[in-house]
Amino acid sequence: MKLAVFSTKPYDKRYIEAARTASSTNIDIVYHEFPLEEDTVILARGADAICVFVNDSLTAPVVEALGREGVKAILLRCAGFNHVDLVAAEKAGIMVANVPSYSPEAVAEFAVALIQTLNRNTHRAYNRAREGNFALNGLMGRTLFGKTVGIIGTGKIGIATAKIMKGFGCRVVAFDPYPSKAFEGIGEYKGLDEVLAESDVISLHCPLMDSTRKIINDEALAKMKPGALLINTSRGGLVDTKAVIRALKTQHLGGVALDVYEGEGSLFYDDHSGEIIHDDVLMRLMTFHNVIVTGHQAFFTEEALKEIAECTLRNIGEFVSTGTCMNSLTKDLRLARSESLPVRAV
Numbered sequence: 001m002k003l004a005v006f007s008t009k010p011y012d013k014r015y016i017e018a019a020r021t022a023s024s025t026n027i028d029i030v031y032h033e034f035p036l037e038e039d040t041v042i043l044a045r046g047a048d049a050i051c052v053f054v055n056d057s058l059t060a061p062v063v064e065a066l067g068r069e070g071v072k073a074i075l076l077r078c079a080g081f082n083h084v085d086l087v088a089a090e091k092a093g094i095m096v097a098n099v100p101s102y103s104p105e106a107v108a109e110f111a112v113a114l115i116q117t118l119n120r121n122t123h124r125a126y127n128r129a130r131e132g133n134f135a136l137n138g139l140m141g142r143t144l145f146g147k148t149v150g151i152i153g154t155g156k157i158g159i160a161t162a163k164i165m166k167g168f169g170c171r172v173v174a175f176d177p178y179p180s181k182a183f184e185g186i187g188e189y190k191g192l193d194e195v196l197a198e199s200d201v202i203s204l205h206c207p208l209m210d211s212t213r214k215i216i217n218d219e220a221l222a223k224m225k226p227g228a229l230l231i232n233t234s235r236g237g238l239v240d241t242k243a244v245i246r247a248l249k250t251q252h253l254g255g256v257a258l259d260v261y262e263g264e265g266s267l268f269y270d271d272h273s274g275e276i277i278h279d280d281v282l283m284r285l286m287t288f289h290n291v292i293v294t295g296h297q298a299f300f301t302e303e304a305l306k307e308i309a310e311c312t313l314r315n316i317g318e319f320v321s322t323g324t325c326m327n328s329l330t331k332d333l334r335l336a337r338s339e340s341l342p343v344r345a346v
């Protein structure tokens, strides 16, 4: 089995190599630092499988080109699969598998860190104290105890976030078209509009799909409580960034923390500090004192990287021996179609 890994960072290689050493499957691995896109798909030549991350582009033309190169499996080093044309993969006879759960707590804990930082202005206090400025004006936050936190999407990460916020003494409300039993005893399900209207903090944890694209737009923002905080650790496309800027300018929105951004593909995971960044929307967003942007790092813990690498190697091993695997999304797609269900949304 020959595997081509795209968008490789040194830490990816370290964890994948450790997992390969422990795996019983015989795999030749070639690592590419480039992301997978139309211009780089040629690098998949000779590979039986490819392994990609969140900002690789697996559009229909890329997937079709992979099919022509003889690639039989696409292994995602992530849970989200909004960047993969699953229908094109199915047509090309390519299995797509993800790592469905590699540490929901890692992402949830980061979401909570963003809530805490934004609410108590720790990001501003850090910079001030380093300059010898210990004044407190402008740093006042609100006690989270007793406040309402709205969770949009009560899957693995949403539930983990809800549990932590319940532990803080918050009231938790949630919206999810597919309610989960695991949410029982943690909080209360409500309609989306009610969640938006009642929450002091809204945290997004639903996948990016046609039905959730720009779920936070002008209309949704107008429904939010004045001064509420918005946290997005899920996918950038869930939020209309220009609408967020408008709501920040009117001060209707109390603050925003984004670990993901709709235009992150050309920026995140690389150092652009010596360049001029041409994304004017992102640059305007970052001028607000009550905005925090991080570079899609919520997953980034030792435990999560280990599980991502080990699960990816398990997915390959299973594919080599059975032709499919438990985490196959193409198999789920067929099932969802036959039962009119959204892929992995149940």
Ligand SMILES: NC(=O)c1ccc[n+]([C@@H]2O[C@H](COP(=O)([O-])OP(=O)(O)OC[C@H]3O[C@@H](n4cnc5c(N)ncnc54)[C@H](O)[C@@H]3O)[C@@H](O)[C@H]2O)c1
Residues within 6 Å of the ligand: 079, 080, 081, 100, 101, 104, 107, 152, 153, 154, 155, 156, 157, 158, 175, 176, 177, 178, 180, 205, 206, 207, 208, 211, 212, 233, 234, 235, 259, 260, 296, 297, 298, 299, 300, 344, 345, 346
């Ligand atoms: N920032 C990061 O590093 C990072 C890491 C891992 C995952 N993620 C993102 O987090 C998302 C959630 O991950 P998860 O493991 O909890 O997924 P999951 O599949 O366990 O849960 C997603 C939940 O969203 C719900 N949902 C579907 N449509 C919805 C809608 N219209 N409104 C509200 N909820 C809806 C589903 O029913 C499900 O309960 C992923 O899709 C991924 O995009 C981000």
